[in-house]
Amino acid sequence: xxxxxxxxxxxxxxxxxxxxxxxDGPGTTIAVVAAENQYGNVAFQVGGRxxxxxxxxxxxxxxxxxxxxxxxxxxxxGSAQVVVQNGLGYDNFMSKLESASPDPGRRVIxxxxxxxxxxxxxxxxxxxxxATMPKVADRLxxxxxxxxxxxxxxxxxxxxxFVGSLDPWMEAITHFKRTDPNTPVATTxxxxxxxxxxxxxxxxxxxxxxxxxxxxxxxxxxxxAFEASLLRDRKVKVFVYNQQVTDPLTQSxxxxxxxxxxxxxGVYETMPSPGYDYQTWMLAEMRALxxxxxxxxxxxxx
Numbered sequence: 001x002x003x004x005x006x007x008x009x010x011x012x013x014x015x016x017x018x019x020x021x022x023x024d025g026p027g028t029t030i031a032v033v034a035a036e037n038q039y040g041n042v043a044f045q046v047g048g049r050x051x052x053x054x055x056x057x058x059x060x061x062x063x064x065x066x067x068x069x070x071x072x073x074x075x076x077x078g079s080a081q082v083v084v085q086n087g088l089g090y091d092n093f094m095s096k097l098e099s100a101s102p103d104p105g106r107r108v109i110x111x112x113x114x115x116x117x118x119x120x121x122x123x124x125x126x127x128x129x130x131a132t133m134p135k136v137a138d139r140l141x142x143x144x145x146x147x148x149x150x151x152x153x154x155x156x157x158x159x160x161x162f163v164g165s166l167d168p169w170m171e172a173i174t175h176f177k178r179t180d181p182n183t184p185v186a187t188t189x190x191x192x193x194x195x196x197x198x199x200x201x202x203x204x205x206x207x208x209x210x211x212x213x214x215x216x217x218x219x220x221x222x223x224x225a226f227e228a229s230l231l232r233d234r235k236v237k238v239f240v241y242n243q244q245v246t247d248p249l250t251q252s253x254x255x256x257x258x259x260x261x262x263x264x265x266g267v268y269e270t271m272p273s274p275g276y277d278y279q280t281w282m283l284a285e286m287r288a289l290x291x292x293x294x295x296x297x298x299x300x301x302x
Contacts (some may be wrong), residue, residue, distance in 0.1 A: 030147050033080040035091040038127045038271040039111070039136065041278045043084055046140040046158045050151050054080075056094075057270055073097065080106060082143050084136070087112025088124035107143045114139055122190070122211060125269065128285075129194035130170060133278060134163045165279045172286040173199045180293050186230045186257075187240040188250045189214045192267040192285065196240065199289065204230055213250065224249070231256035238292040239264045243301060263292035266300045276302070 029050040034040030040055030047053070054076045077083060077094065078101030085094040087110040098108060111126050112119075114135050126132050141159035145152035176183075177200035185201045187193065190210045196203055209223035219227075230236050231253060239257035241250055243266030257264050265288045271281050281302070288299035 029151075030082060030144055031076075031080050032082045032084070033076050034083075035085040035094050036127070036270065037273065038278050038281070039084040039086070041271060041273075042133055042136055042162065043082070043140055045162045045277065046137050046155055047144050048154065048158055050148060050154070051144065057091075058273070059270065074100065077101060078103075081147055082107045082109065082140070084109045084140070085111070086124060086126055088117065088119070088121055088126070090124040107147075109136065109139050109143065111136060122207065123193055125191050125194065127278070128192050128267075128282070130166075130173065130198050133166065137162045162279070166282075169279060169283045169286060172283060172290065176200070176286065176290055176293075180290075183238070183293055184230075184236040185238050185240055186227060186236040186253075186262075188253060189242045189245070191242045191269055192240055195282070195286065196289075199286070201289075204236055219249070227253060228256055231260050231262060234260050234262060236262060238262065238289065240267055240289070241265075243268055244270065261296070263296050263298040264300060265289055265292050265298065266302075268302065272302050 030047060030052070032040070032043045032047065032051050032053045034043055034053065034055045035057060037055035037058040040053045040058070043051065044053045056073055056076075074097050077097045083094065083098060083106060085091045085108070098106070111132060112121070112124075115126065115129075115132065117126075137159040141152075141155040144155040148155075173195070177198075181200045182202045183200070185196055185203050186205045187196070187203060187210060188205075190207065193203060193210070205227055206223050209219045209227055211217075212219040212223070231239060239253065239262050241254060241264060246254075254264055265285075267285055268281070271278060276284065284302050288302070291297040291299065
């Protein structure tokens with residue numbers, strides 16, 4: 001689902017969280033705020049000991065779409081030198097807070113714009129698109145270098161190292177596409193659709209149903225019946241669902257899948273932590289998909 005700003009649920013997603021920079025303690029040269037912790041993690045990997053990173057949405061065990069924009073969040077954004085946000089309506093609260101604390105020197109990286117995507121782009125889960133984070137890392141290195149030129153080589157080397165560390169994920173995607181082409185898949189929301197498409201999977205769930213569930217709208221009876229038939233009639237090899245956001249409808253689909261012996265794979269909108277960085281998270285999601293198709297193994301939680 002898309003995030004919405006709601007009341008009195010700050011504990012669900014947490015306030016901005018400082019990310020330790022290394023053995024020498026947190027860096028304070030560059031203050032960075034990321035709307036989502038997956039972007040914050042990449043910012044930390046690029047900036048290392050010369051940045052202090054706070055991530056607004058960082059709790060993988062809660063619904064990431066309902067939270068309060070607290071005073072602490074506003075203060076973090078107001079003092080940030082670099083802000084990273086997704087765009088496509090996913091984190092509109094960031095732009096509102098930036099406007100409330102204008103700073104002409106603040107660098108704002110909106111991933112939607114970095115990728116050249118129109119506002120009408122229907123799927124906002126850009127971190128599952130393999131092309132996204134290399135561009136984010138390069139842009140972060142550039143912005144960090146502009147702010148702190150003395151450490152430009154450090155930032156550039158870190159960005160290159162990060163991009164190289166994505167190779168196992170890219171290889172897993174390529175392997176799946178080669179060994180299991182056009183695998184039929186059902187899903188609840190378009191959370192991992194970009195990765196599924198990159199892996200050559202054939203998503204049979206109507207996008208209208210995915211979008212309705214994502215946006216908190218009741219899907220049409222026709223779409224619901226079609227999705228249920230995909231599962232009950234075993235027309236798909238795996239059922240992919242948003243692990244962080246379930247409701248009676250999505251739970252009924254999960255029950256249909258399990259009764260039909262279809263493996264289920266839970267995917268996350270917020271990076272699970274501790275235990276993962278961005279690249280190991282994406283690789284774990286891809287490996288879960290591979291195990292589901294090759295061996296019928298379900299992975300409800302990473």
